[in-house]
Structures are given as C-alpha cells and as structure tokens.
Amino acid sequence: MSINTKQVKKNAYRITKTRGKTALRIRVPGGHLEVKHFDIIKKVADEYGNGTVHITTRQGFELPDIDFDKIPEVNKMIRPILEGLELAIGVDISDLESGYCAAGTRNVSACIGNRVCQFANFDTTDLAKRIEKEIYPNDYHVKIAVTGCPNDCIKAHIQDFGIIGLTEPQYAQERCISCGACVKNCKKRVTNALNFENYSVKRDADRCIGCGECILKCPTGALTRSREKYFRLVIMGRTGKKNPRIARAFLEWVDEETIIKVIKNCYEHYIEKYIDRTLPKEHVGYIVDRTGYDLFKKEVLRDITLDTKVKVARYIDFGGYMYDRNTMFTRGYN
Amino acid sequence: MGLKMNYKEFNNALEELSRNYKIYAPINMNGKGRFSGTDVVGYGEINKIEDAVFGLKSYYSPKEIVFPIRQTLFYFGDDEVKEPKVDDKDTIILLRPCDINGIERLDSIFLHNGTYEDIYYKKLRDKVKFFMIECAEGFDTCFCVAMKANKTDNYSVGMRVKNGEIYLHIKDKDLEEVFGNLGDEVDFKPDFIEKNKIEVNVPDPEKLTIDIFEHEVWKEYDERCIACGRCNTSCITCSCFTMQDVFYDSNQKVGERRRAWTGCHVDGFTDMAGGHSFRQKNGARMRFKTLHKVSDFHKRFGCNMTVGCGRCDDVCPQYISLSKCINKLYDIVEGGPKNE
Ligand code: SF4
Ligand code: SF4
Ligand code: SF4
Ligand code: SF4
Ligand code: SF4
Numbered sequence: 001m002s003i004n005t006k007q008v009k010k011n012a013y014r015i016t017k018t019r020g021k022t023a024l025r026i027r028v029p030g031g032h033l034e035v036k037h038f039d040i041i042k043k044v045a046d047e048y049g050n051g052t053v054h055i056t057t058r059q060g061f062e063l064p065d066i067d068f069d070k071i072p073e074v075n076k077m078i079r080p081i082l083e084g085l086e087l088a089i090g091v092d093i094s095d096l097e098s099g100y101c102a103a104g105t106r107n108v109s110a111c112i113g114n115r116v117c118q119f120a121n122f123d124t125t126d127l128a129k130r131i132e133k134e135i136y137p138n139d140y141h142v143k144i145a146v147t148g149c150p151n152d153c154i155k156a157h158i159q160d161f162g163i164i165g166l167t168e169p170q171y172a173q174e175r176c177i178s179c180g181a182c183v184k185n186c187k188k189r190v191t192n193a194l195n196f197e198n199y200s201v202k203r204d205a206d207r208c209i210g211c212g213e214c215i216l217k218c219p220t221g222a223l224t225r226s227r228e229k230y231f232r233l234v235i236m237g238r239t240g241k242k243n244p245r246i247a248r249a250f251l252e253w254v255d256e257e258t259i260i261k262v263i264k265n266c267y268e269h270y271i272e273k274y275i276d277r278t279l280p281k282e283h284v285g286y287i288v289d290r291t292g293y294d295l296f297k298k299e300v301l302r303d304i305t306l307d308t309k310v311k312v313a314r315y316i317d318f319g320g321y322m323y324d325r326n327t328m329f330t331r332g333y334n
Numbered sequence: 335m336g337l338k339m340n341y342k343e344f345n346n347a348l349e350e351l352s353r354n355y356k357i358y359a360p361i362n363m364n365g366k367g368r369f370s371g372t373d374v375v376g377y378g379e380i381n382k383i384e385d386a387v388f389g390l391k392s393y394y395s396p397k398e399i400v401f402p403i404r405q406t407l408f409y410f411g412d413d414e415v416k417e418p419k420v421d422d423k424d425t426i427i428l429l430r431p432c433d434i435n436g437i438e439r440l441d442s443i444f445l446h447n448g449t450y451e452d453i454y455y456k457k458l459r460d461k462v463k464f465f466m467i468e469c470a471e472g473f474d475t476c477f478c479v480a481m482k483a484n485k486t487d488n489y490s491v492g493m494r495v496k497n498g499e500i501y502l503h504i505k506d507k508d509l510e511e512v513f514g515n516l517g518d519e520v521d522f523k524p525d526f527i528e529k530n531k532i533e534v535n536v537p538d539p540e541k542l543t544i545d546i547f548e549h550e551v552w553k554e555y556d557e558r559c560i561a562c563g564r565c566n567t568s569c570i571t572c573s574c575f576t577m578q579d580v581f582y583d584s585n586q587k588v589g590e591r592r593r594a595w596t597g598c599h600v601d602g603f604t605d606m607a608g609g610h611s612f613r614q615k616n617g618a619r620m621r622f623k624t625l626h627k628v629s630d631f632h633k634r635f636g637c638n639m640t641v642g643c644g645r646c647d648d649v650c651p652q653y654i655s656l657s658k659c660i661n662k663l664y665d666i667v668e669g670g671p672k673n674e
Contacts (some may be wrong), residue, residue, distance in 0.1 A: 114370045121370045156563065167370065175403050177595045179563055180602065185483075199578045199594070216368055220403055220561040220595070221394065225368045247570065 004013050010098035010139070016064070023064040024074060026081060028148070029089065029132035030110040030125030031059035031154075036278045037081050048074050056109040058143075061156055066223035075099035102137035104281055110146040111154040113165075120148030121165035122229050126258060131163075138317075141283045143238075144263070150211045150232070157247045159273060160284050161263055162234040166210030166253065168226035182223055183212035185249055189213065191256065194325055196308040210253070216280075230309075233259055236285040236318060245288075245320020250297075252311040261299045270299040337502045339517025344500045345382045349514050351426065352381065355463070357543045359400050359428035361384035363510075370622070371514040377427075388495050391473045395645060397428050401440060404591040407454055424461040428493070429471040431526060432641045435483035436570030437462075442635045443573045445560055456592075463490040463506065468524040471550035475644030477657045478527065480534035483641035484528045492524035534642070534657045541634040542625060542667060544593055552617035552660055558652045559599065559616035565623070565646035565656070566597025569638050574598070598622045624659050 004017050009328035026041065041061055045053050051126030066074060079096050086093055093101055108131050111117070117313060124146045131144055144161045147154040155161025178199040178330040186194040193207035201223075210230055215223045230253045238248025252260070264285070274291050276282045288296045293316045306312065349358060354497040359380045369372040375387050376394040409416045429437075437459075444455035466489035490506035491513075501522040504510050566572045576596045581589040596603050599619045605613040613619050631639035640656065647655045 057458065118369055123371065165370075172405070175569065176402060177563075177600070180574075181599050184601075198580045198583075212370070217367075217562070219567040219600075221368075221374065222365060222403075223364075225370060227365055229370075277426070 007068040007279050007296070008068070008071070010101070010103055011071070011075075011098070012103045013066075013068075013138070014062075018065070020068060021064070022066050022068050022071065023054075024065070024078070025056065025067055025102060025103070025134075026047045026061040026078070026085075027107040027132075028059050028061070028085060029108050029136075030128030032110070032112075032115070032125040032148070033085060037084060040077060040081055044077055056107075059109040060107045065334055071099070086132070086136070089129040091136050093137065100137075102139050104139035104141045105135055105137075106141075106143045108132045108135075108144045108146065109154055111148050111152075113146075113148040117148055118130065119211070120150060121167045121225075124154075124165065127163065130256075131263060134260055135267060135268045138267060139281070140267060141281045142267070142271070149237065151210050151288060156237075157234055158239060158294065159234075159247060160236055161237070161266075162237060162306050163258075163259060164232040164234065166230040166232060167215065167230070168253070169208070169212065169214055170212055170224050170226055171201055171203065172222050172224070175220045176200060177220055177222070179217065183303055185217050186214055187277040191211060200308065209285075229256065230254065231256065231259055233262065236288050236317075238283065238285045238320075240283070241323060242286070243320050243322050246317050248313065248316045248318060250313050250316070251306075253309045256304065258304060258310070265300040265302055265304075266296075269302060270296060273299070275324040335502075335504045336516075336518045336520045336522035337504065337513055338520045338522065339500055339502070339513075341383050341498060341500065343516040345384075347350070347516055348380075348382060348595060349497075350512050351509075355426045356421065357381075357426045357428070357608075358396065360388075360390075360396075361385055362387050373539065373671055376462070380428075383495070383500065383559055384494075391476075391643075391644070391645070391648065392509055392647060394568055395643065396427050396433055396437065397436070397572075398568050398594035399425060399427055400437060400462060401444070401455060401573065401575075401595075402458075402528050404592060404594045405454060406590050409588070409590045417661065420457055420461075424463065425458070426463050426465055426490075429619040430467050430559055430643075431486045432478040432483045432532060433570050434464050434480075434486045434488050435478075435481075436643065437639045438488065439571040439631075439637075439639055440573055442631075447634075454599075461507075462664065465491045465493055468492060468494040468526075470525040470527050472506065472527045472530050473644065474528075474552075475647040475655070477532055477534040477642035477644060477658070478638045479530045480536060480657075481638050481640055481642035483638075483643075484530075494522070494524055517520055519576045522561045523566075530642070534669070535637060536628055536660060536662055536669065537667045538665045539629040542629040542663065543601070546625070546667065547621065548664060551666060552615075552621045555618070555654065555659075556615050556617035558654055561583045561599050561601055561616050561619065562651060562669065563597055563600040564649040564651065566599050567595060567651045568645040568664070569597075569640075570643055570645070571641060572597050573626070574603070576603075598626070620654070620659065624656065626665070629658055 005135045015029055045051055045063045048066045048070045049063045054062040056062050076097050081098050108128040110124035116118035128146045143159045145154045145156045145159040147156045148165045150164055154256045156164055183194045183290040191207045191209055193204045194201055233251040234247035236249040274287050336475040341475050356378050360375050361375050361378040363374050374391050377396045380386055407419050444452040492503035494501040503522050530603055574596050575593040577591050627640035
C-alpha cells in the first residue's frame with residue numbers, strides 16, 4: 001500500500017496505530033452545530049468506520065477505523081458538512097469534494113457563551129466562526145479558543161490565542177440602593193475591585209477584570225453592561241513535551257477587530273517570517289520562545305492603532321516548567 | 335369622552351402635553367438586560383407612542399417615578415437645611431390597572447398610615463396623572479384578579495392600543511382640550527381582565543395567626559431564596575426605605591440626607607446598632623414578605639398589599655413564586671383543595 005502520509009494528514013486524516021486504517025477529523029468552529037450534520041457523521045462512521053465517534057478536546061469529532069482507500073468516498077459524503085460548517089461562514093474552500101484542506105491550525109473552540117450561559121459577555125460561537133473564516137485553511141500550528149467570560153470554561157489559558165469576553169460595568173448612582181451585593185460578590189469571588197464610598201459604589205478600574213458578575217448581582221439595574229464589548233487576549237499557553245504553561249495576558253480591554261487583526265498579522269507576518277522550516281510543523285509558541293516577546297509584539301501589532309483603553313503587556317514571563325530541566329546549556333553553537 | 339385616533343394624531347397630543355408634563359411609559363432599554371445581548375423593559379420618558387412597549391410586562395415597576403430609588407430629601411450645611419428643587423413639570427404615567435392599584439397601595443403607606451403624610455412622596459405623587467393601558471389578557475404570572483386589582487376607575491385617560499389605532503376614554507376635563515380636536519368620537523370604555531391563567535386562593539387574614547410563624551412551610555425558602563432582593567425592587571408595592579447621611583468629602587460639615595429603597599429580602603435590612611439583626615434566615619424573610627402582603631396590610635387597610643402583578647415571580651432567579659406561596663398558606667389554614 002502506498003500512501004502519501006503528508007497529503008493524508010493535511011487532509012485532516014490521521015496516520016493511526018492500525019496499518020491501513022485512518023481516522024477522519026471534523027472541525028466544528030465555535031463548538032456549535034446543527035444536528036442535521038450528525039446524520040452524516042453517523043453514516044460515515046457506520047458505513048466506513050467502526051460505528052463509533054470520538055469527541056475531541058477541541059470540540060470536533062474523530063471517526064476511527066476508516067480504510068485509506070475509502071478517503072475519496074468519505075470526502076464526497078462530508079461535502080454538506082464542509083458547506084454548512086465552513087463555506088457558510090465564509091471559509092474559502094475551492095474543492096468541496098476533496099475533504100478538509102488543512103490540518104495545522106486547529107479547530108477554533110468556544111465555550112457555550114451567551115446563547116445559553118448567564119455569565120457570558122458575548123456570543124462566543126459567532127466570534128469563533130469569524131476567526132475561522134480569517135485563518136482557515138492554513139497549515140501553521142496555532143490553537144485558538146474563545147470563552148465568554150473570565151471563568152474561562154473553554155480553557156483559553158492553554159491556547160496560543162485565548163480570547164476572553166469582558167464587559168465594562170456602567171454605574172448609575174441614582175439607581176443604587178447600596179445593598180452591597182456587588183461589592184460583597186466582587187470581594188469574595190473576583191478581585192475586590194469594588195468598595196463603598198458614601199453609600200455609592202466605586203470601581204477600581206485597574207483591579208476590575210470585566211467579568212460582569214456585579215451586573216448579574218445588582219437588583220435594580222444600577223450596574224449594567226457597556227455597549228462596547230471588550231476582550232482580554234491571552235497568548236502562548238500550551239501543553240506538550242517541552243514546556244507546558246498557562247497563557248499570559250497580552251492585550252486587555254481590546255475590541256474584536258483588533259483581535260482579528262492581531263491573529264492575522266501573526267499568521268501573515270510573524271509565523272511566515274520566523275518559523276523554523278527545518279521542522280515539519282513548528283508550534284507558534286516555540287517561535288515566540290526563540291524570537292522573544294518584543295519581536296512578536298512588533299509584528300502582530302503592525303498597522304494597528306490601539307484605542308487608548310487598551311493595555312499591552314510590557315513584557316511577558318511565560319513561565320511554566322521544563323520537562324528537561326537541564327536546558328541552560330548546549331554544546332557548540334546550537 | 336371616547337376617541338379613536340391614529341399614532342400620528344396621538345403623538346401630536348403627546349407633543350403638546352410634553353410642554354407641561356414629563357410622560358413616562360414602559361420602554362425597552364436596549365442592551366440593559368442583566369445578561370449580555372438582552373434588553374429589559376422598565377419605565378422611562380417617551381416622546382412618541384412608538385417608544386412604549388405594550389406586549390411585555392415591565393421588569394421594573396413605575397414605582398420609581400413617585401418613590402425614587404435614591405432620593406435626596408434635603409441638603410444640610412452649617413446652619414441651614416435646603417430641599418432639592420422638584421421639576422416644574424407634572425407627570426403622566428402610562429401604566430396598567432394593577433400598577434394603578436399598586437400606587438394606591440403606596441399612597442396608603444405614605445399618605446394614610448398614621449398622623450403625617452410623607453411630604454417627599456406627596457410632592458411627586460400630586461403631580462401624577464394616570465393614562466391607563468387596557469390590560470384584558472394579562473401574562474402567565476399575573477394574579478391581579480384574585481387580588482381584586484384587575485380593575486380601577488382611577489385614571490385620567492384609559493387607552494387601548496391596537497393595530498395602529500388608539501382608543502381613548504378621557505375622564506380628565508383638562509385633557510379633553512388637548513385631545514378634543516383629534517381623531518373621531520367613538521363610544522369607548524376600556525375592558526378589564528376577568529380571569530388570570532393562574533388561580534390564587536387568598537386565606538382569610540384573620541386565620542393567619544401567629545402559629546403560621548413556626549410552620550415548616552418556610553423551611554423550603556431557607557434553602558431556595560438567595561436574598562438577592564429582586565422581588566422587593568421590582569415590586570410596585572414594596573415601600574421600605576433606609577436613610578443615608580452623606581457628608582461631602584471636601585467639607586465634612588455639608589452634605590445631604592437621602593433615602594434609598596431597601597426590602598425584607600435585602601441583606602442588612604434589619605441590622606441594628608450592635609450587629610443584632612432580625613430574620614437572618616431567608617425563609618423568615620419570605621414569611622415576612624408574604625404575610626405583609628396578604629395579612630398585616632390587609633388587617634390595617636382592608637385589602638391585600640400585593641396587587642398580583644407577578645413581577646416578583648418574573649424576576650426571581652430561584653423561580654420562587656409568591657402566588658404559589660399564598661396558595662400554600664391557603665391550603666394550610668383553610669384545609670382547602672391542594673393547589674398545584
Ligand atoms: S466561560 Fe463564562 S460564558 Fe463561557 S460557559 Fe463558562 S461561565 Fe459561561
Ligand atoms: S466586572 Fe467583575 S471584577 Fe469588575 S467590578 Fe464587576 S465583579 Fe468586580
Ligand atoms: S448591587 Fe446594585 S444596588 Fe446593590 S450596591 Fe451594588 S450597584 Fe448598588
Ligand atoms: S408582591 Fe409580587 S405580585 Fe405582589 S405587587 Fe409585589 S411584585 Fe407584584
Ligand atoms: S427574588 Fe427570589 S431569591 Fe431573590 S430575594 Fe426574592 S424570593 Fe429570594
């Protein structure tokens with residue numbers, strides 16, 4: 001059997017433990033899909049796989065035990081999924097019958113967001129789809145996740161780009177009954193950004209993380225949401241065999257457009273220029289380790305005018321730990 | 335006088351009225367709902383009838399127009415006290431029959447309870463004219479009929495807004511002039527709702543004796559109620575307030591005295607000097623509220639305090655229902671049919 005494994009992998013199929021068998025991965029941008037797509041997933045699993053499906057950590061599906069030579073047939077079958085979950089949101093896929101056209105950039109995942117969750121500060125799936133449209137297809141190894149609030153249920157903190165929704169509480173003093181519900185809650189569960197002065201609530205903007213919990217607590221609507229949506233962008237979190245670590249805040253109180261531009265710049269100007277092409281696929285976080293944060297910052301913020309509200313990390317100490325603790329020295333120049 | 339007119343004609347009248355009145359109605363507050371991407375209906379000023387929301391019940395009641403959430407009573411300085419100016423304009427409120435009855439309940443507390451009238455309330459209340467919005471269908475949580483708050487004739491104008499047309503029943507002679515030359519004369523009187531979706535049986539207040547205090551019915555609310563106070567703040571008839579003396583930072587001798595809403599479910603409501611506090615358990619707060627609404631107030635003023643607007647049900651994050659609680663009390667003291 002002759003298989004171009006590179007091509008197969010690029011097509012979102014896996015080289016598996018079992019010789020001759022592959023597994024198909026299905027992207028679900030934003031983690032939300034119409035159930036009609038289940039019919040096709042079921043059919044492929046029944047007819048070509050082993051009747052099972054694995055739900056991936058990135059909110060996709062993985063259908064195991066498919067014969068390599070059935071790939072063309074499977075690709076034809078999943079055409080409606082590509083149409084519904086990719087084409088429909090503006091992703092440019094020229095040949096819809098050849099399956100997924102890239103696997104490097106992982107599915108953009110999202111917590112359930114404000115379609116359901118009370119805490120959410122925006123529609124996470126919508127933003128995930130917008131990002132998908134900008135970055136897919138693409139071979140670079142980047143992980144992106146979108147979460148509705150700083151509870152971070154999607155674990156944006158272990159992504160290369162973790163996008164966390166914020167709101168800026170608006171206080172209408174004349175509606176406040178000084179009940180203290182907001183102050184108490186922020187102190188107990190968040191960052192203690194609120195306190196009382198003369199029976200009115202004062203918010204320390206430097207402490208406030210924009211979670212919106214105070215708004216949820218206020219019984220009179222004295223605290224409400226800002227019309228604008230804001231985000232915290234955390235970067236370069238990861239698992240992996242070298243240096244697992246939590247993402248760090250890069251931008252705070254930034255808007256959606258800026259985030260999209262930053263991500264695009266990262267693909268087009270940063271990774272493109274600085275990736276180590278001797279490796280099959282270099283994960284973006286390791287490029288940042290090599291080039292340093294300052295260069296990353298310069299490239300991804302190019303042509304962007306930041307609003308005065310936006311805070312940019314002056315420097316980032318990524319931290320985490322090294323599996324190989326003896327990393328300080330190498331022999332020679334490498 | 336009965337009139338039928340279109341929106342445009344009605345808006346002309348509103349424009350004329352707005353010279354002398356501030357006109358309040360239930361309006362949609364865009365993006366101001368608790369959750370992201372949600373609106374909320376509350377009371378605000380309108381310029382045209384299209385700004386008013388008729389298809390939904392307002393989350394907040396019109397209470398805040400006559401009894402502001404936070405109200406400065408007077409400013410004090412070294413040796414003088416000054417009351418804040420009140421707006422020159424009078425007030426028109428578009429509201430439903432239950433809310434008119436609700437404001438009458440507030441009148442009982444602020445104007446007819448004891449020797450003195452509450453002058454701060456009276457000042458705002460005296461300005462008000464009611465434009466009653468006909469409410470002949472009601473919403474899922476309403477129980478105005480059982481509270482006999484479904485009807486009123488206490489209005490200057492009764493109005494039906496339907497299919498782009500407005501029917502008016504004008505009782506106030508001053509307003510006849512404003513509307514008189516608009517629209518067509520018709521025979522119109524507003525209808526009232528006669529039956530709510532939920533049925534509420536109110537126990538005889540005399541049977542709600544002290545024994546009910548110890549009843550286990552309240553225990554459930556110890557667990558369920560989170561004392562968020564939303565039932566109190568959305569209620570048209572809750573009238574409790576607390577006082578605040580505020581000294582201005584720049585000069586500790588001047589400041590203001592104001593009052594702000596509070597309520598039996600709000601933490602700190604019964605705190606006293608020394609830290610003692612009544613009704614620490616949330617079930618006891620539910621008990622206080624419920625008995626105040628259907629027993630204590632009744633004994634004093636001869637009607638239930640609650641008007642059955644159902645807002646407390648609508649806003650409770652724990653899905654606690656006052657009407658259900660009243661039904662439970664009925665079953666306990668009347669041994670009546672089990673209510674759902
Ligand atoms: S991250 Fe926030 S918005 Fe998203 S599911 Fe969790 S709590 Fe809800
Ligand atoms: S948004 Fe969150 S952090 Fe900011 S004041 Fe409110 S509760 Fe505190
Ligand atoms: S929760 Fe609302 S009403 Fe209570 S103190 Fe805070 S802002 Fe004021
Ligand atoms: S107690 Fe509930 S139903 Fe009764 S008037 Fe108040 S909010 Fe309306
Ligand atoms: S709204 Fe519900 S949970 Fe909140 S205080 Fe009232 S009864 Fe308790």
